[in-house]
Amino acid sequence: MNNPVRNNSGRSIIESMVAVAIVSLAMVGLSSTQSKLTQTANDTDLRTQARQLAETQFSSLQTALLSATAPATAPLAGQTTTQTLNRNHVTQAIRQTWQAGEMVDGQGWRTAQAESRWNDNAAQPGNILIRAVVAQRSLVDEVLATNPPDETSASMASTLRQLQRIPVSLITGTSKTSAVGYKLSSPWVLLDGTPNSSWRLCQMADNAAINTEQCITTHVMFVAGFVQLSSTYWGDIKSNITRLNPVVDATDIARSGATLTCQISTATNALNGQALSGTYQYLCVIVPDASVRTWSGMLRFTGFAASGASVAICRYEADPPVSDNPANRQPYKAVNESLWNQNYRVVSVSGAASASTPDPCQSENPVNSTPASRLVLHQDCRTAAGAASNTCI
């Protein structure tokens, strides 16, 4: 008779054995996995250290390449070996190499790379390679790009001040005066504007500061320049101008209906504020008829030749150069368009100057000169034959 209990027990043993076998296999697998993970952890540690070493090396290389002393052509290269301990306190070696590619002329960049190599616990080789592009540029570029250049040097500021005002260089050098002062009933200064367009006239306060709130925009025309001659002649001119305020050609004035007021003063050096010996500046304000807004005429200062001496009027080259004019007539249009073109320099001549005498103006680099008994600073429009004309060149 079969004993079912015994039968069952036998099965249990077998089942238990099978179970033990399965569990054992599983445990072996898990144990193997655990071992593998432990080894992987070691390898990961090693890899992490290798990466950090490579990145540090790459950063050093990058810094070296950015420096001004980095050779542009010869490639940079090197190697070193670092000993490191893994989790099992086993010493392992990481070998580092680095190299920078050659910079092609004018390209401004080159490749750079840092590499770490090692053998892991299973003696399998591993490597980390870092490579990138490194541009050649100045380390201060970023600072410069975000900081505009400092142009506050005294010389530069002086020049820039002139640039912002009327481009006549004979200005008072102090900071709060403009290119040319114009005194009507109270001091005025000319601040800025475009020739042949609108200008700003600003009233000066008592302390010589510019009161910018008292500026007016005007379309008046300004004729400014300087003359340089001996005080004898200057005295003649000045007295005549003062008396005649000034002597103008009535015909020309009538032609455009303009009114004119002039001021003449001693010219000063823009740089040090000191008076320039024998040099005077003049500023004439011409207010043309409102409907015309233009004026063509002659500004003539007379009287200086009364002393009997001769002078020559040297005309500077206009910009753009005008055609040669033996009558020394500068196209007033050119004069009017640029204050730069309306200056004459008067030099004294020993004896009576004539066209046949050595040109006294040549040493002053003029275009032309003419002996004159009267100083004509600005001439009206003339034809080539010398006749008056309403059409300026």
Next chain:
Amino acid sequence: MKPTPRRPRLPSSHQQGMLTVVTCIVLMLVAAMTVLYLNQGILLSLQTESNYARHGAADRMARSGIEWTAAMLNSPLRKGSPCRAAMCYWADTRLACHCEADASATLPSQLPQVAPSFSVSLTSSTAGLQLTARGCAAAELSCAAAGVDGAAVAHTVLLKPVDLIRRKPIAALTCAKDCQLLAGARISSTDPPFPAYLVRSGGNILGLELATLNTSPGTPVEARLLAQDAELAALASQDADCSQSALVRSVTDLSETEFAALPGTWRLNCTNSCSADIRERYGLGWRAFYLPAQTVLELDAGQTWGSPEDPLFLLAAGAVRFSGDGQFYGLILSTASQSSLTASQAEVVGAVMSCDQLKVGNLNIRYDSTTLVALQKNTQRWTPISGTWRDW
């Protein structure tokens, strides 16, 4: 015979076996989970290392894109070459690039889908140039595709121009120490837009009676001469032997060494014919030249160097000579000691500067602000501004 009644099968025997198996499986799972739990740190570090590696590579590629683009913008060789979008990839150990003139253009699909690589695109903005660089690290992954963590990184950065000439000279001839004018020297400053000086000196201006000086009409020569300039005198006293780059810094904010190392600067090798070298490099796009010390640059007669629209900048630690009636457009800055600049009917249009005493004879120096402005514009270099970075 009464048949023996069939003993019912005991279901428990099967149930006990299944239970054992199930128990085993559960035990296995518990053990596996225990192993995973105990090793979670390792697994996490593996994942972290993997992500870090990919992200780091992609980030480096994106930064490489910025570096490459800045370098190409500043490259003299690339002047006038339109390139608003580009893609580069590593081909073995070198970088291969493809460039498109149109930023909106799609890069050709036949480009190898390799990694690592980067693509860049440029757009203009009021503040400068906006550069977007995208780096890709994952192998066999198109950089245009996204979705792999850490495999693609993009940076946007603003590029701003930096003037090589930070401060334009304000005189036709500038000497940190004495300026010695010799017979035949002709200096002019007739440039209406900028009332520059004729001569500006930290010391004395000697030989005025020998030179021809031209100013703008109406401007007396005296008002355009500046001797004993305090600023230049201070520079000269700080840098007596011109070794500290004081004058060079006053113009460029760079030292002489930094200037010479700029990628846009061509370092002349005057053991051969420098004239030919300058001509060749100028033709290729260089506008800034450096003449090392102890060398001599002999500028040929009858030649024109630069133009009013496209002048050049010569920083000379060595000696510069004009063989004849050449014309040089731009700026000559000499850091040589006790230098002299003589010629036969030659002309410099722009300006001349010297950190030491300078003798000028038989040479026409004409200040021209238009030329200097053109030089300033043509020698600008673009630089990325860190504060404008935007990481995606």
